[in-house]
Amino acid sequence: MTHLSPEQLAQAAIRTLEKTSETLTPKERMAIPAQEMPTQDPAERRSNMNEVALGYSPEQARAEALRCLQCKTAPCIAGCPVGIDIPGFIQAIADGDNKKAIDIIKIDSLLPAVCGRVCPQETQCQAPCTVGKVLKSVDKAVNIGRLERYVADWERENRLIEIPAIKPDTGKKVGIIGTGPAGLTVAADIRREGHDVTLFEAFHKPGGVMVYGIPEFRLPKAIVQQEIDALTAMGCELKTNFVIGRTRKIQDLLDEDGFDALFIGTGAGLPRFMNIEGENLVGVYSANEYLTRSNLMRAYDKQRADTPIFDSEKVAVLGGGNVAMDAARTAVRLGAKEVHLIYRRTEVEMPARVEEVHHAKEEGVIFHMLENPKRILSDEKGWVNGIECLRYELGEPDDSGRRRPIAIEGSEFEIDLDTVIVAIGNDSNPLIRQTTPGLETNKWGNIVADENGKSSIDRIYAGGDIVLGAATVILAMGEGRKAAAAMNEMLANI
Numbered sequence: 345m346t347h348l349s350p351e352q353l354a355q356a357a358i359r360t361l362e363k364t365s366e367t368l369t370p371k372e373r374m375a376i377p378a379q380e381m382p383t384q385d386p387a388e389r390r391s392n393m394n395e396v397a398l399g400y401s402p403e404q405a406r407a408e409a410l411r412c413l414q415c416k417t418a419p420c421i422a423g424c425p426v427g428i429d430i431p432g433f434i435q436a437i438a439d440g441d442n443k444k445a446i447d448i449i450k451i452d453s454l455l456p457a458v459c460g461r462v463c464p465q466e467t468q469c470q471a472p473c474t475v476g477k478v479l480k481s482v483d484k485a486v487n488i489g490r491l492e493r494y495v496a497d498w499e500r501e502n503r504l505i506e507i508p509a510i511k512p513d514t515g516k517k518v519g520i521i522g523t524g525p526a527g528l529t530v531a532a533d534i535r536r537e538g539h540d541v542t543l544f545e546a547f548h549k550p551g552g553v554m555v556y557g558i559p560e561f562r563l564p565k566a567i568v569q570q571e572i573d574a575l576t577a578m579g580c581e582l583k584t585n586f587v588i589g590r591t592r593k594i595q596d597l598l599d600e601d602g603f604d605a606l607f608i609g610t611g612a613g614l615p616r617f618m619n620i621e622g623e624n625l626v627g628v629y630s631a632n633e634y635l636t637r638s639n640l641m642r643a644y645d646k647q648r649a650d651t652p653i654f655d656s657e658k659v660a661v662l663g664g665g666n667v668a669m670d671a672a673r674t675a676v677r678l679g680a681k682e683v684h685l686i687y688r689r690t691e692v693e694m695p696a697r698v699e700e701v702h703h704a705k706e707e708g709v710i711f712h713m714l715e716n717p718k719r720i721l722s723d724e725k726g727w728v729n730g731i732e733c734l735r736y737e738l739g740e741p742d743d744s745g746r747r748r749p750i751a752i753e754g755s756e757f758e759i760d761l762d763t764v765i766v767a768i769g770n771d772s773n774p775l776i777r778q779t780t781p782g783l784e785t786n787k788w789g790n791i792v793a794d795e796n797g798k799s800s801i802d803r804i805y806a807g808g809d810i811v812l813g814a815a816t817v818i819l820a821m822g823e824g825r826k827a828a829a830a831m832n833e834m835l836a837n838i
Contacts, residue, residue: 350382350398357403361410370413374475378484379408381699386706390676393560393644396703397461405494409438411475412486419472420488425822426452430469430488437491443504445495453492454532455525455821457500457567460493462558463818464697483698500570507577511538516835519544519603521588521776524552525817526609526808528571529824530831531580534607537832541580542603546587546610549640553611553809554817556640557632559670561677562700565639589775594783598803604838605803605831608791609824612770612809618662622720623766627654627728631663631671631767638674656763658682660731662717663767664694669701671765672709683709684759688716688736688749714738716749718756720764730760770814788813797827805831 348356360376382398383389389396400408412434420430429448436445449456469488470476476485499505516539520527523545535541549555551568576582588594588610597603615630617623634653637643643653659680661672664687675683685704687694690713694701705711714736721730735755738747772789784792784800790813791806793799799806807823809815 347383347385348380350401353380353382354401354403357401357407360407361403364407364410368410373411373413374478376407376411378411378487379404379490381487381490383703386703389561390707393677395564396561399497400490400494405437405491406440408487408491409434412438413474415474419474420469420486423469423472424452425468425816425818426825428452428469428492433495434486434488434491437495442495442498445491446499446504449492449495452825453818453821454529455571455817456492457496458525458554458563458571459818459821460489460491460496461563461567462554463489463816465489466698468816468818500567505570505574507574508532508536510536510578513540514538514835516540516604516838517542517602518831518835519597519601519606520609521594521606522546522552522609522611522808522810523550523572523582524554524609524611524808524820526611526820526824526827527552527607528575529821530607530609530805530807530828531575532578533825533828534831534835535575535578535580537835539604539832539835541575543575543580543582544586544588545582545584547640548584550582550584552609553613556636557667557670559635559639559674561673562670587775589779594776594780594801594804605805605835607797607824607827607831608776608799608804608806608810609808609820610773610776610810611820612772612790612814614771614773614789615766616769616771617766618717618768620717620719622722622728622731625720625722625728625764626726627656627762628720628764628766631661631667631765632770634671634765635667635674638678644674644678653678654763656680658684658759658761659763659765660684660686660717660759660761661765661767662686663769664689664696665767665769666696666700667769668767669696669704671767673700673704673707675763675765676707676709680763684712684761685709686712686715686717686731686733688714689738689746690714693746714749716751717764721758728762728764730758731764732756732758770809772810772813793827795826796830797823798830803834 433445433448470485473485520543615632641651642649643651659675723729736749739750742748797805805827807827808820
């Protein structure tokens with residue numbers, strides 16, 4: 345596939361706009377080609393951590409916005425976890441009013457620059473898009489996420505970000521445990537009502553999974569920091585290196601520290617392993633550790649950071665989700681000569697975003713479909729030197745709705761490696777539940793909460809991955825908004 349430069353894509357959009365009339369019929373709108381996202385050249389980006397997707401030009405954004413049919417039923421809104429007025433903001437872009445567009449988005453979403461980059465719009469707001477339905481492909485739906493990113497970046501680049509108004513001080517005090525997307529959303533909504541807000545973060549930097557889990561080339565950390573800065577400008581207090589359950593317990597915050605309510609948004613950060621032979625060898629990482637070393641501790645920046653990370657030459661990443669793609673693409677950038685991604689189903693069943701799979705392939709990641717590790721091999725010193733895999737075939741669907749992988753007996757084969765990264769999912773960290781008597785959790789260790797985020801303990805709410813299991817940024821935000829509304833109502837009555 346030929347790589348087109350941002351300039352070429354912008355010129356193509358200009359030619360498209362020159363052919364459009366003032367009034368477009370639905371048929372003419374659907375004839376406008378979907379706008380390709382400009383990206384760094386694959387050969388160049390393999391050796392840098394700069395953002396891969398470069399964002400639409402103004403011409404591309406307008407051409408893409410003109411594809412929207414402005415459906416009266418607005419099925420896209422129903423597909424958005426926070427209910428953004430999608431036709432409204434897209435029409436504003438088509439009209440050339442970017443300020444109006446971002447104002448519409450911010451009524452319901454506080455992290456548009458983040459969500460526009462990392463949320464799986466193709467399975468949420470874009471899945472029910474009428475344009476995609478008529479053209480029989482979600483790939484041809486209106487690119488809602490890219491338009492959201494466009495206006496969010498426009499606002500930031502033009503220094504137009506405004507601090508939300510704060511109501512008079514209520515004297516109420518709320519603690520937010522975790523500074524990921526759910527925690528940040530709750531903090532903003534509660535602070536706007538005039539309550540004091542303190543955010544507690546276990547790491548030395550706030551941002552949760554957006555900082556430690558998602559690489560710079562997908563989500564620049566400066567964008568996340570901008571959201572943190574907005575909260576501190578609103579008067580929220582931030583305490584880092586503060587481990588709830590160790591530094592202070594939940595009940596201490598309520599009984600001794602004067603908090604009127606708490607929100608737990610600690611995510612799902614405990615990595616799962618496969619429990620196969622060799623997982624304890626030197627050279628085996630969880631994806632969490634590998635990505636945290638690179639993203640949060642900047643192991644890739646060897647001139648300015650002393651974070652140790654193994655100089656791998658041949659890497660295997662186990663898994664097929666977005667975290668697996670992030671780990672594989674990070675290994676490429678850290679200098680690995682070969683990166684193998686091993687997944688036990690086919691590409692059709694992979695939970696990773698199609699865009700991330702496409703980018704990984706462009707960057708040289710080698711995909712092994714219908715294969716799975718049987719054991720990790722070692723040399724005489726206990727270092728990884730290979731992996732033994734089995735080939736699989738697909739059987740009947742399992743509980744997830746995907747066809748169950750079945751091992752083919754006698755199909756074992758080996759791959760020479762020096763590093764294995766396990767990226768098969770995460771569970772919740774047990775620390776809070778172990779130190780909080782009466783806090784109800786389910787069999788996976790997730791906090792049990794009602795439809796408003798209320799836990800089994802009065803004045804304690806929860807949301808995001810700690811309730812849902814590993815989910816998405818926008819789903820965590822949606823849960824956070826519901827919890828914040830319920831907390832604000834509760835606080836008004838005490």
